[in-house]
Amino acid sequence: MTELEIRDLHASRDGKEILKGVNLKTSKGEVHAIMGPNGSGKSTLAYTLLAHPKYEVTSGDILVDGESILELKPDERAKKGLFLGFQYPTEVSGVGFSHFLRTSYNGLSKALQGESREVFITVREFQKYLKENLKQVGLKDEFLSRYLNEGFSGGEKKRSEVLQMAVLKPTVSILDEPDSGLDVDAVQSVAKAISEVSGKDSTVIVITHYARILKFLNKLDHVHVFYDGRIIKSGGASLADELDAKGYDWVVQNV
Numbered sequence: 282m283t284e285l286e287i288r289d290l291h292a293s294r295d296g297k298e299i300l301k302g303v304n305l306k307t308s309k310g311e312v313h314a315i316m317g318p319n320g321s322g323k324s325t326l327a328y329t330l331l332a333h334p335k336y337e338v339t340s341g342d343i344l345v346d347g348e349s350i351l352e353l354k355p356d357e358r359a360k361k362g363l364f365l366g367f368q369y370p371t372e373v374s375g376v377g378f379s380h381f382l383r384t385s386y387n388g389l390s391k392a393l394q395g396e397s398r399e400v401f402i403t404v405r406e407f408q409k410y411l412k413e414n415l416k417q418v419g420l421k422d423e424f425l426s427r428y429l430n431e432g433f434s435g436g437e438k439k440r441s442e443v444l445q446m447a448v449l450k451p452t453v454s455i456l457d458e459p460d461s462g463l464d465v466d467a468v469q470s471v472a473k474a475i476s477e478v479s480g481k482d483s484t485v486i487v488i489t490h491y492a493r494i495l496k497f498l499n500k501l502d503h504v505h506v507f508y509d510g511r512i513i514k515s516g517g518a519s520l521a522d523e524l525d526a527k528g529y530d531w532v533v534q535n536v
């Protein structure tokens with residue numbers, strides 16, 4: 282059954298149209314990749330899905346489980362199960378990483394139910410859960426006592442975004458270039474963490490320039506080519522390799 286549906290979505294920023302008719306459907310548990318050149322509007326799509334105030338939807342619709350979420354604020358969309366891992370995560374000084382994760386997890390727990398959501402009664406129980414997840418994304422326990430993303434390196438910020446996804450257990454995650462700025466080993470561990478999270482209950486959409494991270498995923502159901510504000514071609518996992526070998530111009534000339 283369709284879980285997330287983007288229907289002929291148009292969106293602008295500062296009066297400039299950036300999304301020009303995006304169509305996409307995802308079903309529970311699928312892994313999708315959106316690949317496209319710089320400036321094509323991939324991050325704009327991610328922000329628009331999560332209701333970033335700078336982006337205005339001018340037409341089209343976004344539906345979760347058949348219901349429009351266009352009128353919902355970012356936190357309300359999170360409660361519908363959406364999660365965005367940012368391309369450029371912000372440093373939030375004064376907000377403890379571990380406190381942030383616990384507050385967010387508890388905030389979502391009433392709205393998101395499922396067998397995989399445990400109830401953590403004590404802080405200690407939750408810390409144990411966090412540590413298991415930290416290990417999975419390759420971050421040391423000491424990160425828990427730091428402020429959210431403050432002073433994290435580029436790679437650590439990316440791992441922090443994937444950690445948030447792993448911990449919060451959203452139903453649909455959009456990860457905006459989780460591989461940018463990572464070396465090969467880090468790409469592999471981030472991909473592994475993504476694979477762990479994606480599964481029968483969790484849908485993941487990975488936005489990326491490169492097929493590299495996709496090769497490390499346990500499964501990849503659909504690959505979409507994003508160009509000039511819309512998806513111009515969709516296919517299976519092999520499309521990612523084709524793009525890697527032939528570039529985006531090849532697709533543009535062949536649609």
Ligand code: ADP
Nearest residue numbers: 294295297299318319320321322323324325326
């Ligand atoms: P991508 O993530 O695919 O690299 P973006 O969504 O970041 O693309 O950007 C899409 C387009 O929107 C680009 O042409 C970019 O220059 C433009 N854009 C981004 N931010 C702004 C802004 N603040 N004002 C006007 N145009 C913007």
Ligand code: MG
Nearest residue numbers: 318319320324
């Ligand atoms: Mg970019």
Ligand code: MG
Nearest residue numbers: 323324325368
């Ligand atoms: Mg981007």
